[in-house]
Every structure is written in C-alpha cells, then in structure tokens.
Amino acid sequence: MSNMKKKKDFYVTIDEDLCKGCMICVSVCPTETLSMSKNPNKKGYYPAIQHAPVACIGCNKCALMCPEISIRVFKGQPLHQEAI
C-alpha cells in the first residue's frame, strides 16, 4: 500500500503524553506544519501537534531534535486518528 503513495506525502505523529511542549520541533520544522495544542496533557504540558500534514516533507528534523523521542515520521497519508 505505502508503495503506491506519491513521494512527497509525509506526516508525523506526536505522542501527546510524552511531549513536554518544548516547542523545539515547531522551531526547526522548515514547513511550519507543527504548532502547539491549546489543551494541556495529563502532566499539564501543552503538546505539539501537526496541524498541516499536507505540507510535511518528511525531513525528520523535528524527530531529530525532539528530546522526548515523541515524534514518529511516516511516508504516506495520515490515518485520521494519527494526525490528531
């Protein structure tokens, strides 16, 4: 299935509970597809979300810089629930 996708379809998932809302991913993303959620997670942090997966180029920069290893990067189109 994934083989059938266009090369430029990418998206990321962010583990809401692991995320500590540091905003580093947001700051390094070249496509500005990430932003911070308005709802705190259980620990009280406001986690990052990918608000525009369509722009994601799968460059991994966010994941390389996430100190909590809460970002996974995928090739393909997001399933709804994974993109939040």
Added chain:
Amino acid sequence: MSNMKKKKDFYVTIDEDLCKGCMICVSVCPTETLSMSKNPNKKGYYPAIQHAPVACIGCNKCALMCPEISIRVFKGQPLHQEAI
C-alpha cells in the same frame, strides 16, 4: 688583599661532613681538579676533595651541581686548611 690576586687564582672548599660522595662535582669539573677521598666521613661516605686547586678556574660548575650545597668557591689562593 683579594684584589691583588691574579684573575685565574681560584679554589673550592668542600664540607666533608655534608658531602655524600656522589661524584657529580668530579664529573662536571672541566679542569679535573676534583677527586674522591679514600677516607670515609662519619656517615661512611667518601667525600670529594680538590686535589689540584691550582687548576681551578672558578667556573662554579661543581657548586651549581652539588646536591648537598657542600661546595664553596673562592677567588684567591687557598689557605692550607681550607683546601684540605
């Protein structure tokens, strides 16, 4: 008095009791005027003596290298007792 001496009159005295017979002075003296005594001192060391003060050029090398600071260098002619 010392002013009247020729420039090349020098000699050294060696404190027999301080000397540990290491032979360093003998080895560095450029004029071979030093040698080792055949009689041990109180501690049992065979001290260095200046056997030929006449050759001494007052270069201080022996004194610079003596680890026991037992050598004094003089300009002038030795009094008998000082030259051993």
Added chain:
Amino acid sequence: MKQIFEKTKALNDKPFHYCPGCTHGIIHRILGEVIEELDILAKTIGVAPVGCSGFMEQYFNIDFQGGAHGRAPAIATGIKRALPDKVVFTYQGDGDLASIGIAEAIHAAARGEKFTTIFVNNGIYGMTGGQMAPTSLVGQKTATSPMGRDAALAGYPLDIPLIMSTIRGAAYVASVSVDTPQNVLKAKKAIKKAFQVQIEGHGYSFVSVLSTCPTNWGMSPTESLDWLRDNLGTYYTLGELKSPEKTRSV
C-alpha cells in the same frame, strides 16, 4: 504508509525525567541508535554519572553501573579490564567529568583505556540547581556566580576536548553539538566512530557534546539552542580533534 523515523530498540518506553527541552534526551537517543546500529546491545555496559543523567540507566535496554560523582572512568576501567571483549562507555556531565572527576578522566585517557566517554557539556551543574561549572563561560550567571563568572576570581573555562587531544592514550577525540538537526547527525557520527575506535582497540575515545540546560540557564528550550550555538558553540573547539588515522599519519 511506512515509518521513516522510529525510536531505537536500545531504549525502552519509560518517559525521560528531564526538563522540557533538555537535550540530554537527544543525546540519549543518538547514543541508543549507535548501540543498536552497531548491534552491541547484548555486549554493552554503560556507566552513568551523578548529575541529571544519573538515572539514565532506567531508559536503556543494556547493563548499567552507576557510582559516585566523577568516578565513572574508574568504574569503566574496572569493567573493561574485567571484560575486555565487551563494549563499555561512560556518560558524564561537565561537573562530573571536568570538575570532581577530571583526574579519573585524564588518567583513563593516559592509560589508553579502551572505552568511550560521552561528555555532556551544558556549562552548568544541572542536577543541583544551576551552579557554575568549570565549563561555564566568563560572565555566565549561575547560582554560584550570581553576578556572572568573574575570570579574576573564578578563572577561565576548561576546554576538555582540547586537553584530551594532547594525551597520547586518547585515540579519538571529537567535539560536537546538538543545536541543529545537522549537528545532531554529526554528533551521532562522532559517537559511532568513538565506539568503533573502542571496538577496534585503538585506545580511549572521547566525544564532547555541547548540550542545553533550559531550566538553569533560565531560557526557553528554543532560546537555549540559540544560546548554545552562539556561546558555548563559539568558545569551545568543535570538530574531530584526533582520530586513529590522523594519529597514525603524525
């Protein structure tokens, strides 16, 4: 869809205890990836420091020891000498390695001990609440230099990788940073090479990693990355200072 970035198997699922944005987490990840990629999970023994990363052994799927502040290189010496076929590393902060433990670090290098040290330099004592480290910059405000480090009273920062590079038993010495994705990749490469140098038996290998401490620097995590780049990153020598090839060609 296909996952193109996933978490290394060298790490378990336990969430890190670090402050938000602390780059200890990044360094853990690349270290774990190196261990996984070299396929040495079953033969690697880590030695934890005392510092914020003093509890790091909770996260790695490998054997670990943790001792007293600064003594990790001595412990690693004991382990590696006991088990010469295993892979051993220490992970140490700048207080741990550059201050209380500098004797152990230098002598492990001098003896050419065949283990790897990851030196995490954030220019401060994170764990105890932000006191001055030997690597704090002149002028840097810390809990024990509230007016900024005064060189006249507290001297100058120690450039540890530079010192390490003068020591013959240190086979590999590199100095890297984790302030940008590119630098994170470089840092990973250096760590990987350090492990390879160990495995090939060349001697001691040492990687200094410049890291952040948003909490005690009093900055946001992203500001911290900038400060890291502009300050620690410009003061300290960066790059590969020494490697076995270079050593040989001398």
Added chain:
Amino acid sequence: MKQIFEKTKALNDKPFHYCPGCTHGIIHRILGEVIEELDILAKTIGVAPVGCSGFMEQYFNIDFQGGAHGRAPAIATGIKRALPDKVVFTYQGDGDLASIGIAEAIHAAARGEKFTTIFVNNGIYGMTGGQMAPTSLVGQKTATSPMGRDAALAGYPLDIPLIMSTIRGAAYVASVSVDTPQNVLKAKKAIKKAFQVQIEGHGYSFVSVLSTCPTNWGMSPTESLDWLRDNLGTYYTLGELKSPEKTRSV
C-alpha cells in the same frame, strides 16, 4: 680571597636527607636563591608535597605548610586567597602532582590562582621505593612495572607542562632540567620568572623540572644525569611554553 659561590640565606644549615646525588638538593638550592634574590623570605609561604621532598620545610628559612599527598595546590589556593599580598609556592613530585593530585593542579591553573608550582619530575615514585609514575617512560623498569612500562597496559607518560600550556589561567609555563650546570642556570631563571609572574599578578605560574632518582633508577648519580638527559630530557617538551608576554601577543 673572596667567596664567589656561597650558600643562600634562604636555606639553613640542616643537611639534606636525600640520597647521594639526588637532584632535589639542586632544585632546593636554586629555589632558595630565587627567594633570596627577590628579597621575599619574609613574605613567602611554601607548601610541601608528600614524597621525598615532603620534609623540605626543615631546610628553608620561611613559613611552610605540608598537607596530604597531591593536595598542595588546594592548600596554596587557601593560603594565597587568605593572604593575597604574600608569595606562595608548591613544590611537588610527579606522583604527587601528575597522579593523585592532577585535579588540584589543573584546577588551580584553570582558576588562575596566583601562586607558583615547582613540579619535580623524576619519572618515578622516589619516596615509596621506586614505583611507576604517570611520567615514567614506556619501557622504564620500576617496582610496579618490573618488565618495563608496557604502553598496552599502562598507557603513555603524561606531558604535564604541555597540558598546563593549554589552560588559559596558567600565565607562565616552563619546562627545564638540572642535568648540567647550564641547565641548572636556565632552571633557576625559569623559577625566578615564575615567581615574578606571580608577584606581578598575571596568574598561575608553573615550572616543570626534570630531576634524577639515582636510588630507584638503580644508577650512580652521574649515570643518572646522563639518563635524565637522554631519556626524560628527550621525551618531554623543554623550554618556555608560555609566558605573559606571549600570551598577550596571541
């Protein structure tokens, strides 16, 4: 007649306890002469090490402290910080400074402490009967390297003045030897300059002096001087590695 070489007033009449031909005695003498020439007898405080020279305070007409093995630089820090107008020095062997006390030495340099260290490197532990020092040469036979120092197991000698010269707080670093009368004069010059650097407040000053240990090298005193020249003297960097002028011109 006129005395052209006499004993310095900085030393008293007590005979040294050193073995025959041990060059600790020469170094004591030039140190004493420097103190006399700078006219600082009444304001100088020495710190003795633990080692053969651990009893040196018996010989000098100045105040002295002696503490634990390797800790002289910390003690000197305490004294100099307490009495900034006085002149303070440590005198330390290679076991004392390069092994157990390397942390204290490096950090005194890093802080730029304004005292002087005379580092007497004879490549061996004299006091305890001739064990290997961090400065023992590869192949050198000692009581703890009876087959000769094996680099594969015991690593390589540490070049302490070289390390010191990389540290910014160290204002003056010189490496000298006492194997010949000429070199003794050079050594004295270096020590004098080190004290001047201290007195002028530039920072830490450090003079490494290569010295002999006939007893534990198993050689006669004169053979020892030759061995010193041909071995320690060729392995270790000699000369003035760093001085305030040079530092400024960088």
Added chain:
Amino acid sequence: MEKVIVAGFGGQGVLFVGKLLAYTGMVTNRHVSWIPSYGPEMRGGTANCSVIISEREITSPIVNECTTLIAFNEPSIEKFAPVIEKGGKLLFDASLIHLDKPEAAQYQWNAVPTLPIIEHIGLAKSLNMIMLGAFIKSSTIITLEDIEKGLKEMIGGKRPELIENNMKAIKEGYNWRKWVSTHA
C-alpha cells in the same frame, strides 16, 4: 494549627504562596515552619511545600497529614489528596484541573475558577495569589489583614506596587465563590 501543603508545577509560584503564609504566621506571632520538597523530582517540574502555623512550638515541619491542600495541577491532587485529614480542605485551580469529587473524599472540595478572575483583574501571573485568597477565606487563623502584614514583611518597603497587585489578587481570590456561578 494549620498544616498546609501547596503543590503544583515549578514556576507557578507554589513556594511563594507557602512562604507568604509562613511569613504571615511569623509577623502575627505564631510559630511557623516552611519546608519544600527537595530532590531529583524537581527535574520532572513539580514543586511543593509544607507550611505549619501553630500556637505551639513546632516539633516536626514535615506534614504527613495536612489540614489544607492547595493544588495547582492534577498530579498534585493525585499525590496529596490522600493525606488531607478528615474534615480538611482541598482547594484547586479549577480552570486547569477538571475533576469531580470522589465519593470517598472526606474533605471539603473547593474548585476555584481562576481563569475568569485572572481575566477580570488583568494580572496574568496572579494565579497563586488568587488561590491564596481562596485559602484565607476558608481559614480560621489567617485574615486578610494578617496576610497584608506578611506580604509587607516579606517584600519590604521597596516595591509597593507588588504588594498592591498581590493584595488585589488575594482579595479577588478571597471572594472566589462569586465567580463559581458565572463559570459553572
């Protein structure tokens, strides 16, 4: 005797609330003690402290059972609600924490709606003072006048505007109940 635990994130002014309570006790001639939790847990970002205000000499500053818990986040309730003594009080920031009173709870349940109050007084960082005000309302031993004295002792004469702003927030917090209906 009041034995209060104040708990939340680092940066929320938790320790300040505790200290102010203790200062207040001191200037009104009670025995007081304050002790923070200290240790590696701080890495996780939580902060809490215990305050005792008492007519008698305080033997242990450690609070194993509190009369009041002032909670600024959910983990704090999880951790400390079980040590509220029977008949004690819980006050928490209901704008951040959305919780229902557990059936078994034998203590008073005070959900303080801080957000509308903050918006009303226009002081962004006044959350902790609002909670403190709410506490004073419920306290039998500390009054608004007391806390003003405490504030003055603690902050000193140099920054009167700080005292003023804090008192403003405290007073609104004191009357927090009037915001409950608006918010509920």
Added chain:
Amino acid sequence: MEKVIVAGFGGQGVLFVGKLLAYTGMVTNRHVSWIPSYGPEMRGGTANCSVIISEREITSPIVNECTTLIAFNEPSIEKFAPVIEKGGKLLFDASLIHLDKPEAAQYQWNAVPTLPIIEHIGLAKSLNMIMLGAFIKSSTIITLEDIEKGLKEMIGGKRPELIENNMKAIKEGYNWRKWVSTHA
C-alpha cells in the same frame, strides 16, 4: 632464643644477612621472625632488621633488647649498642669502624677485621657473609651446617655457585679470630 639486630648502610647486604638467619631458623624447625626498619629514614641510606629465632612461638617480632648486634657502620653502633642486653654480643666491621670499647659496655666486644678476609678470599661483596660467619661462631643455636641448609632453602637449586661463594665467606668469617693478630 636469639634476638639479633643487623644494621648498616643500604646496599651492604644487611637485610640479606637477617633473612638468611631467619631462613636457617625455619629449616631447622625453630620459630622465626624477621622485620626490617621501614620508613623515610631509608632516604638517609641506613638499613636494619631484627631477627628472632626461638624454640617458642614468637609474640613480638620487634626487638627492643637484642642478644646480638651485627653492625656494619658507625651510626648503627651509636643507635643500637645501647639495646644489647647484658651479656649480649656486639660484632662489627672493624675495617670500616675504628672504635674502642666503652668502659660501661656490658656486652662482648667483637671487632671483626673484614678487609684482610675479603682480600684473602677474593670476593669483593662478601662483607656481610663474613660478618654472618663471625656471628655463627659465637652462636649457641645456629651451626655452620644449619646455615648451609638455610642458604639452600633461600637461594634454591638454581645458583649453586652463589651458595658455594657465600659458604666460603661464611666459613672464613667463622674463623675470623685468626685474622685479628695479623691485622692488629
């Protein structure tokens, strides 16, 4: 019971004499102990050791009063002659040490002329074995046969020439008195 102190310079074979005595006691089934002086004094170049050979278990290896002092230099006599017990023995190297018996001395005075013996046997470094031989002559508990056994145990089978040379020196030392007249 013999309590022997052997004392002299480092390098004179002082410790070896002591060890050989002790080995000899051991192989002839006596209780033995040997202890060197150790410490910073070694810098000065002196060396000494204490040996006990006894039929009974040895309690303290430290010799505060010796039955015999074997002295290789003058400072050793100065230091240890005072601890020779009444009726004990002093043996010393009379070729290096020129001393007269003090009036008060309550011990035997044995001035061993080592130089002529060394010259006679032609073994430059045999001073210590000559002194040992002299000691055995005076000893009631160690014989020449004993010492040969001790020597073999200590040196082992590998270096028979060493044993031979040592025994040669010991035997000449044993008969040291015949050299006294020649020398005196």
Added chain:
Amino acid sequence: MKKYFMKGNEAIAEAAIRANCLMYFGYPITPSTEIIEYMAAKLNKVGGTFVQSESEIAAMFMVFGASGAGKRVMTASSSTGISLKQEGLSYMAANELPALVVNIMRTGPGLGGLGPSQADYFQATKGGGHGDYRLIVLAPSSVQEMADLIMDGFDLADIHRNPVMILADGVLGQMMEPVVFRDAAPVSVDKSWATTGADGRERNVITSYSLQNEAGEKKSLYLEKKYNQIKESEQRFESYLMDDAEYAFVAYGTSARIVKGAVDELREQGHKVGLIRPITLWPFPEKAFQSVLDQVKGYLVVEMSAGQMIEDVKLTVNAKAPVEFYSRQGGITPQHNEIIEKYHSVFQGGGVIA
C-alpha cells in the same frame, strides 16, 4: 533584634559571616546547596573570599591552607561529599587547624537519597578518617540553633585549635523558621602559629608527620590529653522535663524536636518522661546522664539511622537501666504517635502517675 525567616542553610551562612568567617570554599550538593549559594552571593559583597572548588577534597584542603594562614574559614557538604573530606579532616585535626565543616546529612550509604538522615553519626563522632582524632560535633535542632551553634562553633574551633563539625540533616537545612542573630563578638585567640610569612619572627611550620615513633607517641599523647580536656569542658545538652522523669528519651537534631512533641503528649497523659538532647555529639554529654542515672528506669533512643548514638548512650548509662531504640531510616522522619507507641510497648505503660 530583627527576626528573619530563613532556611537552616541560609541561617548557617549568614551566621558564619556574622561570626567573621569571610572565607568559604565548597562544592555544591543537595541538600546543603543553599549554603554555598548564599556565600557566593554575599561574601564578595562584604569583602570576603568565595571559591567554588573542583571537589570536596580540594575544598577541604583550601580550608586547611586558609586556616593555616590564620583565617576563620568554613566549608559545607552532605554525606557522600563529607566522606571525601575524611582524609582532610584527619589532617586538619593532626595539624590542630580550626575550621567549621557543615554536614547537612542525606541518606546513605552510596548515592542514597536526598531525604533527611542521621546515619553519619559514627563518621562524625568516632572519626571517619584515620588515626586517633576527634571533631567537636554540634547538633542543632532548629534554624535558630543552627545560627547560634555556628557562632559557637567557630569559637570552639579557635579556642581548641580543632575542626568543628555541624551535624544536621536535610530537614533542618531546607526548612524555614524565624531566626534572630546574636550580636556576639568572636572570641579572640592568639594565632601566632599561623603561616603568614616569617617576618620578624621564627618561621612557622604546619606539618603532621613524625619521622620517629617516639615523636609519634608524644604527639598522640598530646592530642589525647587535649581531647580529654575538651571532653571535660565542652559537653552541651538540653535536659527537657528531666527533673522528675522516670523514663528518658535521648535524641538529637530533627528527631529530638519530634521527640519533644511526643514527650509533651506523654506528659499530658501523665507520664513522667523527659528528653535528653545532646547538643555536642562529641564530646558526648555524659554529664546530662550523671545526675539522673539513679532516677531513670529506662531510656528510649530515637534516631534516623540503624542505631549509632545508642552506643554512646549505652556506654554512658553503663547498664544502670535498659536502653531501647526506635528509628526510621532512608529519609523518613519518625512520627509522634510511633514514638509514643514504642514507648508504651517497651516500657509497658510504665511511668504513669497513679
């Protein structure tokens, strides 16, 4: 006098400065860190000297040097850091150098935890370092007493030329309480032995070796005598409700203040109980026991350790009455009710009037 509200650690630092200690050398460690931070902030301002050392060992020997140079000087650390100072403490005592060393105990052994503990009693009182030496050990039990004993401590150190240790724990270091500072002038002592440069006097030498055993014995006997004198003159303690006590609690520091609460409760219930609170842990306050030895029917020692001070209590009580023990460990503080329960269980409710 102005009442401050301070952490115990801060009170220590402030009191030291007021006791004219203007030199601090130290290395940070929880839970004593506020001391070094306070000194870092304040000392330079008052013309003092602050140095963050590379280690606890270096700090100890910087203190050695500065003390030898005649200055009032201090350092502080916690448990594991104090272990590193043992060699230095032995050297300080051997050289008779006065100084103040603070141990804000955390739990051990090993890295342990940061919680309060009293498990370094042996180390402090019996000498964790080598050789026969003693520290004068002072155990405050409130923030106020921390301030008071710091001032005393410097005086004792100077008078007896011996290092003094303040032994407290994380609770006392971290808690805030009201505190006032006495305006006492430091004791003035002759420090002509200090190495300040041999200007117009004989040179001074500070060393601690004895090349001859005879000299070694002389030195040992000298120190023994000095310690015996300190033992005689410097015992300090608080006797709380001991006048008619039939059962005595013994506790110091944090556990003592908790025990006090238990004693009050028991008294209210009619039990004739009291508390002996050692303030000097060395010298151990034997005098506190002497006057009550015939009256007390049992002792209950309460410590936050596996039982350390209890040995000194037993040595002092000398089998005149049973000595029982209650403890919490690993960072837990004992509770009033636990202590009361223990009292009832070991003394079977003994001591109730009527």
Added chain:
Amino acid sequence: MKKYFMKGNEAIAEAAIRANCLMYFGYPITPSTEIIEYMAAKLNKVGGTFVQSESEIAAMFMVFGASGAGKRVMTASSSTGISLKQEGLSYMAANELPALVVNIMRTGPGLGGLGPSQADYFQATKGGGHGDYRLIVLAPSSVQEMADLIMDGFDLADIHRNPVMILADGVLGQMMEPVVFRDAAPVSVDKSWATTGADGRERNVITSYSLQNEAGEKKSLYLEKKYNQIKESEQRFESYLMDDAEYAFVAYGTSARIVKGAVDELREQGHKVGLIRPITLWPFPEKAFQSVLDQVKGYLVVEMSAGQMIEDVKLTVNAKAPVEFYSRQGGITPQHNEIIEKYHSVFQGGGVIA
C-alpha cells in the same frame, strides 16, 4: 605443604592470587607497598590484571567496576589512603559489591608516621563513610593468618555480597614469618547480578540511589537485616587459656600476639589469665564473651590506639566486670613487661592461685 618465608604483605598478595583473585587495582603507600609490587610482578604472569591507579579513590572505583562485572578483585593501602576510599566503600556496601580491601595501618592522624598502629579500628568497624553500612573486618595476627584470612575474606565477601576489610598494621605487613598456603577452592556463588552484557537475559543494573524516601527506608531495612544475619553467623575469635581465666585480656592483631606472651608469663607465675582475641572486628565477637561473662572478674584491653575497640568490649561486657585499658601509640608497640605491670596495677595481683 611447602613452607614459605614471606612478608605479611607478600603473603596477602600470594594468598589472594591463590584464592583466584586475578584483578588488582591500587596505589602505592608505605607500609603496604609490597602488596602492589607483588601483584605487579605476578598477576600478568598468571593471566591476571594489574593496574596502578592514579589514586586510592580511583583504585576503589576500579574495584567497584570489576566487582560489578562479576570478578574477584582487591585493593590495598594504608591509613591515609584508606581514608580516601571511604566514599567508595560506602558505595560498594550500598551496591552489595564483594571485594577485599586491605588496610596495613600506619600512624595517624594526618600524615603521621610509618610505624604500626591500630588507630583505624573505628573507621573500619563503625563505617568511616556515610550512611548505615558495615564492612566485614578481619584482623590477622600472624603472617600465616594473613594468608588464611585473605582466602576466607574473599569467600565472605562473595557469600554476603559485601566488601571485606583486612585490618593489619605495619608490623604484620613488614615482618617475615613462615607461611603455608591452604589448597582450598574458592566458594562458588551465583553472580548472575553482575553487569556482563545483557545477552539473553534481563538487563542488570548496579546503582545505589533511592529517589523516594520509602524506597530508601526499604533498602535501609534490607541492609540492616543482612548485617544482623552476618552478626549472627560470622563472629570469629580465638580464646586463649580462657577456660578457667579469672582475668581476661582483649586484644587483636599485633597487640594480641604480644599480649599472648604476657599471658604465658603470667600463667607461669600462677595467674589465671587468658586472652580473647577478636578475629572479626566487625561483627564484634560477642559470643567469645558470653560464655565467660560470669567467670571473668576483670578485662584488660590492649590496643595500639587511644582506645577504640574498648568501646565494643564495654558494650559487650555490659558492666558485668571492670574493663581496663593499656595502650602504646604513635608507632610504638607495647611490651610484655609493661602489660604485666599494668595487669598487676589494675587488678592488684588478683587471680594468683593460693
């Protein structure tokens, strides 16, 4: 079995190798130096590992690492060097790491002298490091016993997962005596806890912190229990002529062998005296006293210190009889005649038959 004539220090090293200890880490110091030199000469030959460390601290933590990796390992030093190991010893005990640490005592405090001493008893037995932990402390009194106890010591360390200290002095280390080596196989214990690489098993972790006080208390109680078990099972001592003794000497190590001579002399003179010689200093051999408590009229403790073991003797005798003390210090060993004189003066010739 072959009889060797060896220094105590050499016997220690040789016995360790025969006990299958093939790893040595250490730093030279008089009077223990022969141990490191023997190891340097021998270990590489038998396929072992010898590292001269940069310091005693580093040596201790190298031992930590190697022990944690599952190996038999040892280090040795003397007094001032042992003080530097106190932090490490606390960590070893906390991590339950077996190892052998030898202290060939010299005199303290401070740099002291090189003469023999017994002034590190407190440090060894009460814990010179921080926290509640104990070393098993073995005190040989002959070269033969040095060899024997080394072998035992490694076994005890492995069985109880605890560091073991050999506490001897310069006399025992420097003297030569005949010695034979037992051909005993080392005890075999499970070391599956060691960090050897997590190959086909759960990862092993060796650390000693407790983030929660609750965990800290659990750990403390666990250790306390373990130490109580060791106390119960591992007391060792020699009772010499104690069967009918009316007066008992108590001494260990060098002073014990001297006391033995005094006991023999007194017995010859008809005095009913004996010697209790503790071999384990911790656990202190209370059992040696139990059977004679009703029979002995007085104890005379002889130490080369200002009086350290005497506290444990008093705690054990519990006021059942007077406990007297005789000592020499600073490098001097006590003499038979002095000991006998002291006996007469304190017990007024008591114990003579008829």
